[in-house]
Amino acid sequence: MAQKRQVRVGSQWMYARDAEKALSEALRVMKEEEGHHESFITKYVFSQDHKWIGVQYGVTALCFLLFGFFLMIMMRLQLGWPGEPFWVIKMFFHGDGKLLPEQYNQLGAMHGTIMVFLAIVPLAVGAFGNYVVPLQIGAPDMAFPKLNMASYWCYLPGGLVMLASMFLLQTKGGAAQSGWTSYPPLSDIASQGQTWWLVGMIFLITSSLLGSVNFIVTIIQLRAKGMTWDRLPFFVWAQFVTSFLLLLAFPPLEAAGVLQLMDRVAGTSFFLPSGLVVSGEVLKNAGGGNPLLWQHLFWFLAHPEVYVLILPAMGIVAEIIANNTRKSLWGYRSMVGASIFLGFMSFIVWAHHMFMTGMGQALSAFFQTTTMIISIPSVIILSALFITLWGGSIRFNVPMLFALAFLPMFGIGGLTGLPLGLATTDIHLHDTYYVIGHFHYVVAPGTIFAMFAGIYYWFPKVTGRMLNEKLGKLHFWSSFVFINGIFMPMFYQGLAGVSRRLYDGGIQYAHAKEAASATNPFMSACAVGLFLSQLPFIYNFFTSIKWGERVGANPWQANTLEWVATTSPPLGHGNFTTVPVVYRGPYDYSLPGSADDYLPQTTPEPGTVAAPVIAPAPVVA
Amino acid sequence: MQEFLAKYMPPIASAHGADLDRLNAWVHVLMLVLFVFWAAYFVFVLWRFSAKNHPKADHHGMKSHWSTYGEGAIVVAEAVLLLVFSIPLWGKWTSKPAPETNPLEIHLMAEQFAWNIHYPGPDGIFGRRKAELISSSNPVGLDPNDPAGKDDIVMINQLHVEKDRPVIVHISSKDVIHSFFLPVMRVKQDAIPGMDVPVHFTPIKTNDGATWEIACAQLCGLSHYRMRGQLFVDTHDEFVKWMKSQAPAQPGS
Amino acid sequence: MSAEAHGHMEIPFTVHARPDTGLYNGKLGVWLFLASEVMLFGALFSSLILIRTGSTTPWPEGWKELHVYPAMINTFVLIASSVFVIMAWANLRLRKPKVARMWIAATLLCGFAFMGIKGYEYSLSFAHHHFPKTNNFFAIYFTMTGLHGLHVLGGMVVFAYFLTKGWSMHEHEYQRFTNRIEIVGLYWHFVDLVWIFLFPTLYLL
Ligand code: HEA
Ligand code: HEA
Numbered sequence A: 001m002a003q004k005r006q007v008r009v010g011s012q013w014m015y016a017r018d019a020e021k022a023l024s025e026a027l028r029v030m031k032e033e034e035g036h037h038e039s040f041i042t043k044y045v046f047s048q049d050h051k052w053i054g055v056q057y058g059v060t061a062l063c064f065l066l067f068g069f070f071l072m073i074m075m076r077l078q079l080g081w082p083g084e085p086f087w088v089i090k091m092f093f094h095g096d097g098k099l100l101p102e103q104y105n106q107l108g109a110m111h112g113t114i115m116v117f118l119a120i121v122p123l124a125v126g127a128f129g130n131y132v133v134p135l136q137i138g139a140p141d142m143a144f145p146k147l148n149m150a151s152y153w154c155y156l157p158g159g160l161v162m163l164a165s166m167f168l169l170q171t172k173g174g175a176a177q178s179g180w181t182s183y184p185p186l187s188d189i190a191s192q193g194q195t196w197w198l199v200g201m202i203f204l205i206t207s208s209l210l211g212s213v214n215f216i217v218t219i220i221q222l223r224a225k226g227m228t229w230d231r232l233p234f235f236v237w238a239q240f241v242t243s244f245l246l247l248l249a250f251p252p253l254e255a256a257g258v259l260q261l262m263d264r265v266a267g268t269s270f271f272l273p274s275g276l277v278v279s280g281e282v283l284k285n286a287g288g289g290n291p292l293l294w295q296h297l298f299w300f301l302a303h304p305e306v307y308v309l310i311l312p313a314m315g316i317v318a319e320i321i322a323n324n325t326r327k328s329l330w331g332y333r334s335m336v337g338a339s340i341f342l343g344f345m346s347f348i349v350w351a352h353h354m355f356m357t358g359m360g361q362a363l364s365a366f367f368q369t370t371t372m373i374i375s376i377p378s379v380i381i382l383s384a385l386f387i388t389l390w391g392g393s394i395r396f397n398v399p400m401l402f403a404l405a406f407l408p409m410f411g412i413g414g415l416t417g418l419p420l421g422l423a424t425t426d427i428h429l430h431d432t433y434y435v436i437g438h439f440h441y442v443v444a445p446g447t448i449f450a451m452f453a454g455i456y457y458w459f460p461k462v463t464g465r466m467l468n469e470k471l472g473k474l475h476f477w478s479s480f481v482f483i484n485g486i487f488m489p490m491f492y493q494g495l496a497g498v499s500r501r502l503y504d505g506g507i508q509y510a511h512a513k514e515a516a517s518a519t520n521p522f523m524s525a526c527a528v529g530l531f532l533s534q535l536p537f538i539y540n541f542f543t544s545i546k547w548g549e550r551v552g553a554n555p556w557q558a559n560t561l562e563w564v565a566t567t568s569p570p571l572g573h574g575n576f577t578t579v580p581v582v583y584r585g586p587y588d589y590s591l592p593g594s595a596d597d598y599l600p601q602t603t604p605e606p607g608t609v610a611a612p613v614i615a616p617a618p619v620v621a
Numbered sequence B: 001m002q003e004f005l006a007k008y009m010p011p012i013a014s015a016h017g018a019d020l021d022r023l024n025a026w027v028h029v030l031m032l033v034l035f036v037f038w039a040a041y042f043v044f045v046l047w048r049f050s051a052k053n054h055p056k057a058d059h060h061g062m063k064s065h066w067s068t069y070g071e072g073a074i075v076v077a078e079a080v081l082l083l084v085f086s087i088p089l090w091g092k093w094t095s096k097p098a099p100e101t102n103p104l105e106i107h108l109m110a111e112q113f114a115w116n117i118h119y120p121g122p123d124g125i126f127g128r129r130k131a132e133l134i135s136s137s138n139p140v141g142l143d144p145n146d147p148a149g150k151d152d153i154v155m156i157n158q159l160h161v162e163k164d165r166p167v168i169v170h171i172s173s174k175d176v177i178h179s180f181f182l183p184v185m186r187v188k189q190d191a192i193p194g195m196d197v198p199v200h201f202t203p204i205k206t207n208d209g210a211t212w213e214i215a216c217a218q219l220c221g222l223s224h225y226r227m228r229g230q231l232f233v234d235t236h237d238e239f240v241k242w243m244k245s246q247a248p249a250q251p252g253s
Numbered sequence C: 001m002s003a004e005a006h007g008h009m010e011i012p013f014t015v016h017a018r019p020d021t022g023l024y025n026g027k028l029g030v031w032l033f034l035a036s037e038v039m040l041f042g043a044l045f046s047s048l049i050l051i052r053t054g055s056t057t058p059w060p061e062g063w064k065e066l067h068v069y070p071a072m073i074n075t076f077v078l079i080a081s082s083v084f085v086i087m088a089w090a091n092l093r094l095r096k097p098k099v100a101r102m103w104i105a106a107t108l109l110c111g112f113a114f115m116g117i118k119g120y121e122y123s124l125s126f127a128h129h130h131f132p133k134t135n136n137f138f139a140i141y142f143t144m145t146g147l148h149g150l151h152v153l154g155g156m157v158v159f160a161y162f163l164t165k166g167w168s169m170h171e172h173e174y175q176r177f178t179n180r181i182e183i184v185g186l187y188w189h190f191v192d193l194v195w196i197f198l199f200p201t202l203y204l205l
């Protein structure tokens, strides 16, 4: 009669049989809940949690970054030692190890596309934005978790289509090879790979649109109590402006992509003027189109896009600098204002990429002027970051080293934008290595360094462990030296008139031969050195996930809300054990009269009473 | 600065080249000033305010607002470069030379991967061209029925111009976009199919045996990297002699 | 238990407006999405203008080449459907879900009518051997109306969903369901608006 025995459950006595029933029912409900939220597929593959999606984005983007770099290694080998066979090239293209011109062009187009659309933007926005923004504003998740998932699942296929075009089409003319800019008519008449490129781009554009809507809504709607606009960390502002750029600049490229797809698939002539003669044959298309239309639509996106590459980087650098100088950001308000202004202006400078297309006085005057104007907000942001260092107590940890290096590197890149922005000096420099040098200084030692800074900084938040400091310093110093070794000589090459996108680096041309052969082997050797410099990082990254030094929730003694959440916050909507309430700005470091040199944003003003902590509703009701 | 940059740049052989290079030098001066200033500041600050030398940070940091004046100065400098130099120079670059300077007019039609150069011949009138007529023996598609075209000269990859005589080159393309780049002349202009864009320059030096080239600056396909032509700057007499020695293109005959 | 609780904080303002912005998340989201759509169609309209003004041959006259009457009927169909979707939303607000459902169905029917008429119109063009590759006029005509048609189709899928699987939401989350109709309604008005621009620019000018 064991069933008749009475047992005590909580404060109640009940029959054992009933208790058992109740228990199994409770277990079933819990299992169901768990099964609902925790199955491997929904937790790790089709995750709707912003943190895990951030990790997915991050890992995927880092793989693409490495792959984009690998493509560049093959190109740099060819540029340094034209026509020589190399085993990596042989491994990739199955030839005799000597790169062919068409392969060089494919690598160039894919390097540019992969780096911009598949590596840096997904890393800067998809990974850092997703992981950090909701935490920093005290939100339980993004506003639309399903859309967030969809965004990643548009990004990945887009990337895979690009990759597939490299691997599957080698016997069919290869991947896209008209540059990342895909100027028609060349791209209109190019082999099949270009169609794949367009399809891939449409996926990527969709992904960014979904993402940008989500970011904007999240930042406007889900800020925690007390998180007013002037208490937002600068990083969130940077992501906010970036999202608007993505939202409004990408659709014109989508339109352009559709038109080019029509040209290639349906035989239309949007970008093909009448009377084209390609390799001796008159083209059968109807004609009447305009190749410059593509350029306008493309640069209408691609100029704002370059600020998409830099703003999140600036945001990361600002957070790390404030934290490691132990003082407030200097000129927070003017930095925010400058970012917003930068966002607006970036929509009206696009034609500075087109000065040599036969532009008249009025248009060129307009675009030169807007280009000069847009350099000012960057100057303001950079100056503010420089001045922030004044009076600080600077800790030289690895994230800070990368963040500090960002400043002069972005400076060099930005400054060399000026002679390109004046139409007359651009005459000589346009489409030379000077341009390549300019933008790599902003995106490679600039943005990539900021990305590294962010990885070293937030790694303990994600994993609960630190990256190794010694290996990090090795990574930093060797990368710093080699990356300058690659890009500095480009300015010299550009002044000498060495054109970009040359299969042999320019040695065919009398005026370019000397500059090219004097510097290319050195630059290529540095590229290999840069590649080797990443090995300590990759090793560090994977070993530290498992064996890195364990740290608490706030290892950097930082103020922003992500450090209030527990270490490596568990997956699932909801990030904080208690709903955070914000009482102060993000940069109250070394505030006079306070004992600690940092005050998290949830610290109430002395003398005021903290709002009662609201516990979230329990799960099983 | 200009001398410094000149060490790395091709020689200047055109009348407007020096102006462009001067502006380029001034921009680089501005860049250098900013760079040196901030770099020096940066090094100083990293040393002075390292945690070792400055253990307690000052919450507010710098109080003075000199940076605002600095930014103001940059605005002024950029405005001067833009309004005083760049925009007027672009005006000159895009306005054709006066007819009384007797400019030499040339049509240039780019193709994958060559430069077709069309001279009007002694009569100074260009023959009509038609896309359908283009063939390997008639690279620009001259119309044989047009009498004006009878004496025209068509060169492939060889551009002859005359010292001190303005040249107007009408640039176009048969197939894809190329870019006509004369490094020594500081000339660059995209060759865009369906468009005819004139550029002009005045050579002020003969090449005297040096190899001066037409480079292609825009990715145009497989052989973009070796799409070159030669540029010859002749004296007046040499030019006339050269012109006489050329057989007219005589399409269809 | 606390670790569990940690994982389940609800996302705020999915249904009710945030007081300081006066918007619920979905509504803000759809406005942003529509802003991007404005840029998409704006770019296409700009392309149309550029190609048309740059044309070296006379630009075909829309009313001679295309079929104005079916398109005109389609204009009314879409305008009507825009009204219907408002009726659906209004009835939901009046707590008359059954009536609302009828209006949703009517909207969907208009969508079908539009697509049917559009298909008929396309077939007339094809019968005249007018294809996208015929000339740039037809190229832009097919591209823009095709893209617009895809948008109509997208809206129809959503309406169909609300009539079938998505309908049950109104039973337990009434307000949320009403919001959804408001959102899809906004989208639907936009699609309608695009057509109102397309019709005169392509067919009449
Ligand atoms: C993140 C990317 C990024 C950023 C931020 C910029 C920033 C700028 N870019 Fe750049 N640009 C590109 C990416 C970027 N660019 C790319 C990818 C291309 C080529 C695309 C292609 O053709 O494939 C390009 C090409 C390009 C061109 C076309 C060149 C040509 O094809 O002929 C032009 C012309 O105007 C230009 C101008 C500028 C200007 C004026 C800025 C300004 O915003 C810069 C303002 C910044 C400053 C002025 C620096 C201020 C610094 C200090 C005050 C302190 C300095 C201190 C120290 C160094 C210690 N860029
Ligand atoms: C964001 C954009 C971006 C970035 C980051 C880079 C990065 C680099 N680029 Fe790229 N480049 C472009 C965008 C970019 N590039 C574009 C748009 C073009 C024009 C294309 C065209 O002509 O159409 C171009 C063209 C271009 C050329 C000119 C080719 C030509 O004109 O013929 C060259 C030549 O040297 C070059 C070199 C490099 C090098 C050496 C790097 C290096 O800085 C790369 C450094 C990379 C790393 C340091 C990777 C580190 C990664 C890891 C450590 C991963 C770790 C992984 C895990 C832990 C999982 N690039």
Ligand code: CUA
Pocket (backbone or CB within 6 Å): B111, B112, B113, B177, B178, B179, B216, B217, B218, B219, B220, B221, B223, B224, B225, B227
């Ligand atoms: Cu022709 Cu490059």
Ligand SMILES: [Cu+2]
Pocket (backbone or CB within 6 Å): A302, A303, A306, A349, A350, A352, A353
């Ligand atoms: Cu730009």
